[in-house]
Amino acid sequence: MSFSEFDLIEKYSLPLTGGQPGAFDLKDDAALITSQEGFIVTTDMLIEGVHFLSDANPSLIAKKALRANLSDLAAMGSKPVAYTLAVAIPKKHMKDESWIKAFSDSLAEENASFGVYTLGGDTTSTDGLLTISITAFGVPVNGHILKRSEAYVGDSIFVSGSIGDAFLGLQNMNGSIDVSDNDRKFIESRYWMPTPRTELGQELAAFATSAIDISDGLLAEMNHVCKASSVGAVIQYHALPLSSSAKNILKKYPGLYKAFFSAGDDFELLFTVKAEDVSRCAELSQAYNIQLTKIGEVNSGVDLIVYDDDTRQVEFGEMGYDHFK
């Protein structure tokens, strides 16, 4: 079975608009979106083999692609509203209606979970790799926008949730580690279904001095913040918050801990707050049931330095993951 673009849109994409009038039932060349406060706009392209494993479950691929974009909106402190979706689908999947159905049904679930809708899209079949490009729209809340560029000397550096789980999930799927069933389920779910910190981001917009989401690795992201804010930073090597599963796995593979600093895909928020606002983090942590952990401090230097317990510097060859290396 094969599809025309038109049939495909009618059957699977149209319900994703949630009947929003600006989507014009996907019958037009473009869509309309309005907001008094304007829009926070982000775009992320995900390619099989680079951003997710090839031949993976289409339902998981859809979730990961959308959540990566929603995480960017969270890092700006904005409330997600809608997104456009451009997909190049390998011909083998286009012959398989179950693949397309699973991909679309998964997006429908995500739309309901995150209160967003599909504004429009473009679908092409390709001889190349599955490639998903999403442009997501959020609105700033109360006029606040979280940026990378306003970290101050003396600020505390925090991360949300736990670090390293998605990396362990990938290691397990690659067959590099052997873990218990319970731990496997957890770390694979962290790899495929990261939690965009949407509410947290909106709360942080009111007082955090900078924020970024950890898509490419904690050190790489902190380095972006330092450069954008013209500051240095110190991170405590043993301070990373770990899940129970990560703790279990590190007992068997202690050498993996160092990689948590440069591993991507956790999509947690990395943010800085002034000393007087540190207590607000504890309140938020309780209100939203999200672990918020201080891992370091901003200083007036020009480097990002990681110290172990006795203030000896830990050397890292690479500052996190870089798609071009």
Added chain:
Amino acid sequence: MSFSEFDLIEKYSLPLTGGQPGAFDLKDDAALITSQEGFIVTTDMLIEGVHFLSDANPSLIAKKALRANLSDLAAMGSKPVAYTLAVAIPKKHMKDESWIKAFSDSLAEENASFGVYTLGGDTTSTDGLLTISITAFGVPVNGHILKRSEAYVGDSIFVSGSIGDAFLGLQNMNGSIDVSDNDRKFIESRYWMPTPRTELGQELAAFATSAIDISDGLLAEMNHVCKASSVGAVIQYHALPLSSSAKNILKKYPGLYKAFFSAGDDFELLFTVKAEDVSRCAELSQAYNIQLTKIGEVNSGVDLIVYDDDTRQVEFGEMGYDHFK
């Protein structure tokens, strides 16, 4: 030579923002865009080998990708403002700074020509095909939005410019036809550098009943309008406006004319106007120096029919180009 994403953004992407404050110097996870009237949003993904020839000049690829999106905004009658750009660049090009420079310089030229800026983006190197996904933003002018769904019985069907040139350009690059140097230059330029009918679209928004741009073939596009508007239409087989080059080439290859109805890439506007507004098309044609040609009429039927001179029906096996066939 190889690039990190960060270096690449600094060197080539940053100037494309034109210093617009909402782009945050490309230092953040997302950008801010505001407009009282909201935004018309379109997204198009272009893949080498499907939407443009492989291993083509990066400068031309950039122009074609952006113009295809600006053409969608024109078809909605909106004024283009900005766009996000996600690109998967094959590794061989990433090693070649001249490729990236040519691609970026070309976008800078286009930004200046069309009065738009790059709001943000995402760049990844890939083992797969060059893939460009653009999401473009326009603003509706005076609250008017041109749609596909409001063509009325009795409306005249018009096209802008000339039809078939881009198809001939592709035939020539494929080596299927042999043409004069002058004609070659013209038809190749029409393939690589279609003219988004930006001003025309904004004028038409005030009175046309429907509009669409011809990316996938005249009959396919007219069929979309008919379905969206629940009307039928008749198109006169010999009515297509032809360029001098197309006329020259058809003398040698008369059999190619029929393909003009299903060939894409012209990016002209196909639109419908009420009988009493036909004279306004003549005025617009003169004011903007764009040929506007009546090629048919909307009727109360359910089919799109092409008649030759003696009102005999011309049969078409396929209603224009479809990426999935």
